[in-house]
Structures are given as structure tokens and as C-alpha cells.
Amino acid sequence: MAKPSIDLSLYLVTGRELLPPNKDYYESLEEALQGGVTVVQVREKTADTGEFLDIASKTSSICAKYGVPLIINDRVDIALAVNAAGVHIGQSDMPVSVTRRLLPSDCIIGKSVSDVEEAKVALEEGVDYVGIGAIWATTSKKLVRPVVGVRGVGEILEVFLGSDIKTVGIGGLKSTTVLRTLHGATTPCGTRTLDGVAVVSDIVASPNPRGSAELLSKLIRAFYSRPSPNFAFPFSAAHQSYTEDDIKSRAAGLLKTLKAIKPLVHQITNTVVATQSANITLALGASPIMATAPQEMEDLSKIPGALLVNIGTIANKDGMLVAGRHANLNRKPIVFDPVGVGATSFRRAAADELLNSWQATVIKGNAAEIGTLAKTAEVQSKGVDSVGSGFSDPVAIVKALARKERCVVVMTGPQDYISDGHTTIRLSNGDPMLADITGSGCIVGTVVASFCGISSISAQKRLSAQRAAGQTDTDHKAGLLVDGNMLIASVAGVLAITVASELAVERPEVRGTGTFLPALIDAIYGLTPEDVASRAKVEIIR
Ligand SMILES: Cc1ncc(COP(=O)(O)OP(=O)(O)O)c(N)n1
Numbered sequence: 001m002a003k004p005s006i007d008l009s010l011y012l013v014t015g016r017e018l019l020p021p022n023k024d025y026y027e028s029l030e031e032a033l034q035g036g037v038t039v040v041q042v043r044e045k046t047a048d049t050g051e052f053l054d055i056a057s058k059t060s061s062i063c064a065k066y067g068v069p070l071i072i073n074d075r076v077d078i079a080l081a082v083n084a085a086g087v088h089i090g091q092s093d094m095p096v097s098v099t100r101r102l103l104p105s106d107c108i109i110g111k112s113v114s115d116v117e118e119a120k121v122a123l124e125e126g127v128d129y130v131g132i133g134a135i136w137a138t139t140s141k142k143l144v145r146p147v148v149g150v151r152g153v154g155e156i157l158e159v160f161l162g163s164d165i166k167t168v169g170i171g172g173l174k175s176t177t178v179l180r181t182l183h184g185a186t187t188p189c190g191t192r193t194l195d196g197v198a199v200v201s202d203i204v205a206s207p208n209p210r211g212s213a214e215l216l217s218k219l220i221r222a223f224y225s226r227p228s229p230n231f232a233f234p235f236s237a238a239h240q241s242y243t244e245d246d247i248k249s250r251a252a253g254l255l256k257t258l259k260a261i262k263p264l265v266h267q268i269t270n271t272v273v274a275t276q277s278a279n280i281t282l283a284l285g286a287s288p289i290m291a292t293a294p295q296e297m298e299d300l301s302k303i304p305g306a307l308l309v310n311i312g313t314i315a316n317k318d319g320m321l322v323a324g325r326h327a328n329l330n331r332k333p334i335v336f337d338p339v340g341v342g343a344t345s346f347r348r349a350a351a352d353e354l355l356n357s358w359q360a361t362v363i364k365g366n367a368a369e370i371g372t373l374a375k376t377a378e379v380q381s382k383g384v385d386s387v388g389s390g391f392s393d394p395v396a397i398v399k400a401l402a403r404k405e406r407c408v409v410v411m412t413g414p415q416d417y418i419s420d421g422h423t424t425i426r427l428s429n430g431d432p433m434l435a436d437i438t439g440s441g442c443i444v445g446t447v448v449a450s451f452c453g454i455s456s457i458s459a460q461k462r463l464s465a466q467r468a469a470g471q472t473d474t475d476h477k478a479g480l481l482v483d484g485n486m487l488i489a490s491v492a493g494v495l496a497i498t499v500a501s502e503l504a505v506e507r508p509e510v511r512g513t514g515t516f517l518p519a520l521i522d523a524i525y526g527l528t529p530e531d532v533a534s535r536a537k538v539e540i541i542r
């Protein structure tokens with residue numbers, strides 16, 4: 001018998017022990033169903049068989065009222081008794097082959113997996129779906145394995161490429177983490193994302209389960225309705241086609257808008273370059289705030305603009321973690337500058353933790369930094385510097401990292417490579433003296449963040465205007481982590497510094513690096529959209 005196709009997009013796993021005081025389980029369940037839950041799993045870890053059966057049977061009647069399928073956790077006998085749509089089993093439960101034999105042929109079997117090996121076994125066993133997790137930390141279950149992390153899900157999903165086994169994520173999924181999870185938990189080729197999210201506490205522990213489910217459902221539907229469903233890009237610009245002239249004029253246009261609007265650029269950066277970065281931001285025409293305390297991140301994230309996270313002298317990791325989470329929640333672009341990430345294992349672990357906690361919009365680094373994140377040893381680092389002549393195939397490196405991390409990657413060097421995983425652009429501006437002043441890479445990060453900020457603000461304004469004009473096809477925008485074209489913003493940021501460096505060295509007063517730095521700030525201050533458009537050396541590589 002053919003199995004029913006189940007909508008796993010908002011999968012409620014029950015947890016009576018988490019109900020708020022005085023909230024009845026059945027009342028909470030019914031409200032959650034009204035809020036848009038698409039499948040329910042009864043999970044009872046301490047109930048005896050009689051109680052479990054009673055709960056499953058009543059839950060089944062309520063689910064039937066809403067046309068929502070019921071899955072039973074662990075217990076094949078209970079599933080059979082209440083004629084459930086399926087069973088969910090864990091790694092140490094009854095084997096899939098036995099479960100399959102006991103259940104009717106149209107019954108769904110779901111299995112928990114936490115790594116690639118378990119996923120391969122589940123694929124072999126031919127389960128109908130897998131629950132991947134725990135993705136985030138959770139207090140709803142005592143975990144015996146380390147969390148998978150959002151970035152660990154992609155490699156598990158790769159196992160299921162080409163199969164029709166569905167996938168849901170579980171563990172710490174809430175309205176505050178769901179979009180970041182769906183965007184990040186994607187195969188590098190972009191063709192597979194999770195088919196849904198399984199949620200316990202965000203719904204069950206809520207005094208308003210209907211509201212909680214509605215919010216989750218709205219975000220999930222917006223994510224799945226994005227225009228480029230084959231490439232779950234966290235912002236709106238995926239799959240655009242460009243010409244070189246178009247890129248130059250759009251970069252120049254962004255500079256004009258930036259100077260007019262002066263976006264706020266929140267920078268958590270290193271102590272070596274903080275003053276220099278703030279001055280460069282001001283010279284460009286944007287507005288810097290160099291705030292590091294975790295307590296102020298939520299307020300700052302509500303002001304439109306962008307966030308820069310630079311780990312050059314990492315001492316404020318807590319602030320970075322909190323700032324990034326709030327930035328994702330408020331759809332603010334995040335530029336991540338993994339300064340010296342290859343130099344110490346501490347920095348590598350910090351970069352990993354940060355990238356697991358929030359979705360970066362742009363990662364900017366030199367060849368050694370990008371190589372470290374891409375897990376290749378072709379280019380070595382010496383402290384914060386990159387050694388040697390770079391990658392034999394820089395385009396492949398930036399493209400692969402952009403796909404893996406689902407963001408724009410900017411790799412600076414004698415030529416700069418910028419990729420969103422589809423389009424890769426090479427820029428050939430810049431004076432070699434840039435490499436001889438400290439923090440030139442850091443100021444590229446600052447300026448890229450300024451342009452990402454203005455791009456995001458402009459996109460928000462366009463969206464408000466479209467909504468005011470009654471345009472209705474904008475709902476999918478609620479599923480984006482950032483709106484705006486971050487590839488063009490990154491190009492504009494790199495060009496602003498590199499073109500300004502060429503203008504700076506032409507100044508008669510420049511005799512070395514000591515006179516170059518103030519001349520560079522002056523050149524940025526005086527930089528015009530025409531300078532950018534006329535001097536930019538832009539090539540679309542592929
Ligand atoms: C959808 C979904 N995914 C994973 C689990 C976890 O199941 P398991 O590993 O069997 O752990 P317990 O739920 O039995 O504690 C799940 N229940 N649902």
C-alpha cells in the first residue's frame with residue numbers, strides 16, 4: 001500500500017512535563033494544531049503502557065479533527081493500537097527491519113540520526129524520514145552526544161541526495177533559531193534543505209501555543225516559498241546575472257546612497273585597528289559604533305545597518321555570539337573577519353563556534369584565513385598574514401566556501417576574489433602599499449560592512465514601498481535572513497578601499513607608509529561614485 005505523503009514542516013513532539021502551570025495538555029495540543037502544526041509525535045518517556053495508550057488515543061482523536069497525522073515515539077504496540085500514521089525510533093530502539101515487519105505497509109517509520117554514519121545506515125534501512133539532531137543545545141532531553149550544529153547538518157543531508165527520504169531537524173528549534181537553521185542546514189550544492197523542524201519546548205512550554213506555532217509556521221512557510229528554492233541562500237540576491245559594467249555602476253550607486261544615508265556600522269573589532277576603522281567608516285560617510293558588551297547587543301541590533309565581527313584580538317567572544325544572534329533575528333547583515341584564524345587552535349575553535357551560532361552574510365579574509373575555513377593547507381599563515389603567492393585555483397576556493405557557509409566570500413590579496421557560490425568576481429585594483437600598513441584587511445571588512453548595511457537599508461525601504469503600494473508577492477521576504485544584494489555590496493566595499501589606495505599614492509605628500517595612511521583616509525573621504533565607476537577593474541570569472 002502506498003504511504004501517505006506527510007507534511008513534516010512543523011513537527012510537534014509532545015512533552016507534558018514542560019507544560020506551563022495550569023495548562024492542560026489537550027488544550028495546549030489543540031491550540032498548537034490551530035497554530036499550524038503539520039504533524040504530531042506523542043513522546044512519553046515515563047508513562048506506563050495504560051497511560052501512554054490513553055494519551056495516544058485522545059491525541060489521535062484531536063489530531064484527526066485537524067487532519068494532522070500522528071506519530072508515536074518508540075512504541076510500535078501503541079502505534080498499532082491507535083492506528084497511528086507512523087512510529088519514530090531512536091538508535092537504541094527496535095531495529096527498523098523488525099519495526100517494518102510489525103507495522104502495516106503504509107505506516108511511516110522515522111529514525112533519529114546524529115552523524116553521517118548513522119545517516120548512511122538509515123538510508124540503507126529505507127526509513128521514511130530521519131530526525132537530525134540535536135542541532136542546538138536543549139533542556140528538553142538529556143543529550144548523550146555533542147550537538148550536531150547547524151553547519152554539521154549539511155553533510156548529513158548530503159547522504160540523502162537522490163533519495164526520497166525526508167529530513168527534519170530537532171533540538172533547540174525555536175522562532176529565534178528556525179530561519180538561521182533552515183538557511184544553514186543545507187547541502188553545499190544547495191539542492192537539499194531540511195523538510196521541516198521538530199519542536200518541543202517552543203510550543204509546549206508556551207503559555208500561548210497557538211501564537212508560538214503560528215509564528216514558527218509563518219517563518220517556515222516564508223522560507224520554503226523563497227524564489228530560488230534550489231539554492232537556500234540567506235539573502236535575496238541568489239541567481240542574478242550580471243555584466244561587468246552593471247557591477248561597476250551598481251557599486252558606484254551604492255557609494256552615493258551610503259553617503260546620503262550614513263548607515264550605522266556596529267563593529268566588534270580588534271584593539272589594533274579600532275580607531276583606524278572608526279575613522280575610515282566616518283571618512284567613507286557611514287557611522288561607526290565600536291560596542292563590545294553583550295548587554296548592549298540587542299538594542300544595537302534593532303538599528304538598521306550592519307554588524308562587523310573581527311576576531312583579531314579576540315577577547316569579546318560572548319559579545320560576538322550575542323551580537324550575531326540578534327543581528328540574524330533583526331535581519332542585519334554580518335561581516336565576519338576571521339583574522340589570523342589559522343594561527344592558533346583557539347581562534348579556529350572560536351571561529352567555528354561563532355559560525356555555528358549565527359549565519360554570516362559575508363566572510364572576508366586573506367588567502368590563509370579563507371584556506372583555513374575551507375579546510376585546505378595549500379596556503380600557510382604566519383600570524384595574521386598569508387604566506388606565498390596564493391591558491392592555484394582561487395575561484396574554486398571562494399566558490400566552495402561560499403556554498404559551504406552559505407554566504408558571500410571575499411578573499412583579499414593582490415587580486416581580490418568575491419563569490420556568492422554562483423557568480424565569482426575578480427577585482428584588480430589597489431596599490432601594493434596597502435599590504436604594508438597594519439589592518440588594511442580589517443578596514444576592508446569595515447568598509448564591506450558599511451556597504452552591506454546600506455544595501456540592506458535600501459532593500460528594506462524598497463520592501464516598505466512595495467507593501468505600501470499593495471504589492472502582495474513579498475511574503476517570502478519574511479523567510480530571508482538578510483535582504484539586499486550582498487555580492488554587489490562586497491564588491492563596492494573592496495573597490496572603495498582599493499580605488500582609494502590608488503588615489504592616495506598619487507598624492508605628492510605620500511613618501512612611505514607613514515604618509516600613506518592619512519592620505520588613504522583623505523582619499524576615502526573624497527572618493528566619488530565616478531572614481532569608483534571609472535577606475536574599477538572588474539571581471540566576472542564564472
Ligand atoms: C523527529 C524526532 N527526531 C528525533 C527524536 C529523538 O528520538 P530518540 O533518539 O529516540 O530519543 P527519544 O525521543 O526517544 O528521547 C524524536 N523523538 N523525534
Ligand SMILES: Cc1ncsc1CCOP(=O)(O)O
Pocket residue numbers: 013133134135137138139140141170171172173198199200201202
Ligand atoms: C527529543 C529530542 N531529540 C533530540 S533533541 C530533542 C528535544 C528537543 O526539544 P526542544 O525543541 O525543546 O529543544
